[in-house]
Amino acid sequence: MTNNSTECTINHSIHQTLSPTIYILVFVVGLPANCLSLYYGYLQIRAKNELGIYLCNLTIADLFYIFSLPFWLQYVLQHDNWTYDADLCKICGILLYENIYISVGFLCCISIDRYLAVVHPFRFYQFRTIKAAVVVSIIIWGKEILMSWFVFKHADISKDADSHTICFEHYPIKDWEHNINYYRFFAGFLFPFFLLLFSYCGILRVVRKSHGTQKKTKIQIKRLVSSTVLIFLVCFGPYHILLVIRSLFENNCKFAEKIFNIYHFSLLLTSFNCVADPVLYCFSNETTYQNFVKMRDSGLTCLRCLRTKTQVSYQLKTPETLRKKHFFVYVYDFCNFIPIILTPCNNQ
Template sequence: MAMPQNDCVHCSYKHILLPLAYSIVFVLGLLLNGAMLWLCCCHTKEWTCTTIYLVNLAVADLLYIFSLPLLIINYAMQDIWLFGELLCKMVRFLFYNNLYGSILLLTCISVHRFLGICYPIRSLAYKTRKLAVIGTAVSWILVFIQVLPSLIYAHTGFINNRTVCYDLTSPDNFSNYYLYGMVLTVSGFLCPFLIILICYCLMIRSLIQTTGKTNLTSSAARAKSIRTILLVCGLFAVCLAPFHVTRAIYLYVRVHQKDDCRLLQGATLFYKIWRPLVGLNSCFSPLFLKTPICLFKLSPSWKQPGVTTS
């Protein structure tokens, strides 16, 4: 049965914006994550806890990136989906799997660094590769449980006699999806973000308190930690937070204010703009968090006597 498209919503701009944005994410993400994975897997002799987390981040990014050509073709062809029901579900699932997997792994890295800076001696027993593997496994299990309903909600349908792959779910199912979308925002984004924010606030306080009491090597490590804190916060501010805010507004308007054409057009516009931009976290995270660490590990001059990496 053909579903009529809401007359208030005109999304012709996405046929130019989305193919272009996804193409940029695909090229940059493939190069950066591929290079990082190659460096860490082929040239890193000893994997640390951080390396384990970051390699898992790269794998999550690459799984999402490999699905982008389907979306690029879909939007370039004016929203005509050619790849069947199963691939429609997998594309939507991989997007959310990467998104919330990245957030949880960033949370693991933040807690790991928080313990190393604020409790450097007492945390040694907890900063082991075995616990890092357990942490990544638990993260993936939680993410799978969180995003599993997306396989049910995402499916193909017909609009104006054309086969489409719904972004979130079909228009007649938005009321049911609304509750799931809000729960996913709280559990997948807001709670991890609060944990990261608390860790980084405590880390900054600890780093400020130790200023002037450390040697040159420790000062360099402190500066590196502060840069990492700012970069992760920037990643949330630029990519992750705007997407979740605009998606929450979009869902609310679609369910509760759908008769207000101007409001619905604005909410749709901002959501459609930020949806591809959130994929930039697949490019920024290896650029700022992963590749530099692997390069440091390749450089014999980076390690100082008595200094260990984690």
């Protein structure tokens, strides 16, 4: 592999200020949130719900990206100087960029699945099975793996004017990147966005006409759909628009220097998708809330058992002390964000 050199002098200030903050925030919040989301997807699969297949795949794609964040954090803190192996640079770059399109693919699957369940509950039942979801998931992963292999073969590291090793980027962009960027915009963003919009508009139309659905439920569905479309646009829209702009106009260092900060800001916006996915598709769901309530109740039951055993053991050692004092266990309710006080059994 040969290293390409460029004389572009890029101001990387955004990578020393904003980028580390965003990477740390997404890692700290996204890792536990997606782990819980993965568990929720597993529960859905156990319940023979094909939606669980899509949620698990979506979460796995987000986790792959989250696991690459420590490498990107060190990279930006070293003033965009990659100090690891060149192949590791390619892998982290692929995890960063291709995660966008794997996520988009499964977001579309979720929207279509919901559309078929609400608008055509009996007509296309064969497409709403575990087997069909597995087949669709294999197709999505296979398509992105092929795209990743193409990028892996063509991508290389380059040097900037300060002799820093730039990972997975070129200033200005290479000729082979133009067609890739157009493909990403039309097939990876624009078409999925219209598919998402069509699905959720159909859902809203049916829910609005439904006389058996409560007004509160209609408002909740409308908010969920609006939030999903808005987050899709905010997380992925600016990045893909700038991809096209770069492909059309970036043919010299001057333009690359001007667009660098806004382009990388748009790239940071895509990171928030890893946090938004669990919130939208798992934790905003009433069923999920009930599942976590059950988990909480199970945990409280275990605590009561442990407390009872501890009291019995303590009575054998110092009965006088237990006759004088009561013990209280404080447990934090993660669903309602309030402390729960468990009162011990009366001393005998």
